Amino acid sequence: MELLLALGVAAVLVLALMGGYAFLKERRAGTVLAVPISSRNLAARASRSQRGRASSAHK
Amino acid sequence: VTRIVRAGDLIGMPVITLDGATLVGEVRDVLFDPGAARLVGFTLRGRGLLSPPLLGVLPAASLRSIGRDAVMIDAAAALIRDGDKVREHVAGRHEAPGSQVLTEAGERLGTITDVVLELGRGQAAAVVGYCLERDDGREVIVPVPAGAADWQEALVLPAHLEEQAAEGLLGFGALLERGRAMRSDAGT
Numbered sequence: 095m096e097l098l099l100a101l102g103v104a105a106v107l108v109l110a111l112m113g114g115y116a117f118l119k120e121r122r123a124g125t126v127l128a129v130p131i132s133s134r135n136l137a138a139r140a141s142r143s144q145r146g147r148a149s150s151a152h153k
Numbered sequence: 154v155t156r157i158v159r160a161g162d163l164i165g166m167p168v169i170t171l172d173g174a175t176l177v178g179e180v181r182d183v184l185f186d187p188g189a190a191r192l193v194g195f196t197l198r199g200r201g202l203l204s205p206p207l208l209g210v211l212p213a214a215s216l217r218s219i220g221r222d223a224v225m226i227d228a229a230a231a232l233i234r235d236g237d238k239v240r241e242h243v244a245g246r247h248e249a250p251g252s253q254v255l256t257e258a259g260e261r262l263g264t265i266t267d268v269v270l271e272l273g274r275g276q277a278a279a280v281v282g283y284c285l286e287r288d289d290g291r292e293v294i295v296p297v298p299a300g301a302a303d304w305q306e307a308l309v310l311p312a313h314l315e316e317q318a319a320e321g322l323l324g325f326g327a328l329l330e331r332g333r334a335m336r337s338d339a340g341t
Contacts, residue, residue, distance in 0.1 A: 117206070124164040124181040124196070126268050127246040130303040132188025 157326045158219075159284065160185065160192075160268040161250075168197055168224045171217060176200065177229050178208045184243065185268060185280050188303040192270055192278035195224070196243070197232065209234040210242045213277045247305060254285055254295075256312040262295070263287040265308065269294055269325065282325055283308065285318075293318040294325040296332070 160183040168177045178197035186193050194212040199205045215231035216224060226232075233239055254262040262285055269282035280301075282294045295318045298311055317332075319325040 124183070124198070126160045126183045126185070126249045127243065128187045128249050128304070129184045129193050129243055130188060130245045131186040131193060132303060 155271050155273045157269060157271055157281065157322050157329070159322070160270050161266075163195070163219065163224070163270075166219075166222070166224055167200070168195070168211065168226060170228050171225055172228045175229065177211075177226070177232060178204075180224060181207065183268070184210075184246070185249075185270075186303075187280070187301060187308075190280040190297050190301045192280065194242070196239075207239075208232060210239050212242070219272050219278065249283075252304070253307040254283065255307050255309050256315065257309060258312045260312070261288070262310065262315060263293075266292065269322070271329075281329060291320075293320055294322070296325075296329065 163180050163183055166180045168179060169175065170177060178199050180195045181198040182196040184193040184195065185191065192213045194210055194214075194216075196210055197208040199208055210233045211224075211226065211231060212233065215226055217227060218225045233242065249265050249268055252265045254265060256262060264286050265283050266286050267284040268280055269284060270278045271281045272278045280297055282296050284292060284294050286292055295310060295314050298314060302309075317328060319328045
């Protein structure tokens with residue numbers, strides 16, 4: 095009985111620690127992030143024009 | 154009138170609405186597009202220890218002004234809170250501080266510590282420079298080259314930009330003005 099209780103308390107503690115770590119990790123200090131929007135747009139445009147060429151060639 | 158700031162200095166700045174003067178949150182991450190050399194927006198977090206760590210993304214188009222003490226927006230509705238849209242906005246992101254900088258000749262210039270923004274009136278903020286920490290510990294600012302490109306692990310710059318490096322924001326601002334004046338003289 096006591097062993098079960100000890101195991102339960104240990105499990106709750108581990109879960110609380112994991113939750114606290116996840117919260118603090120998410121709360122990290124901010125930073126400066128590079129977001130490659132231009133290359134994403136270029137890739138999307140290239141893929142659209144490739145699809146367009148493929149579909150007109152198919153016709 | 155324009156103002157030159159380090160992007161890192163905007164982190165923690167309160168974001169306030171013009172319609173009700175309410176506090177929406179504070180700047181967590183500064184997002185920029187290296188290919189277009191433009192500010193993309195901010196991610197916001199709540200203020201206080203137990204506040205939400207991520208409220209959403211605030212696109213640059215919805216910013217009214219970035220002042221010395223606060224970021225002003227029209228209304229809280231400008232904040233994108235939907236998880237999928239937030240992920241879409243920041244897809245492919247990577248941290249600028251810590252990235253290596255090399256010249257086209259393959260020589261190491263240093264490590265990026267911050268990004269320099271030029272804030273103007275009625276236009277999106279432009280990325281005009283990168284703060285670098287040289288191997289000897291000195292911090293310099295180099296201008297963003299014309300036709301800037303995206304980069305991942307390392308930023309590659311033309312070798313001649315090293316000669317245009319300035320120390321401190323004041324020196325860098327003067328260097329930018331000189332470069333613009335020279336270009337406009339050459340154009341006339």
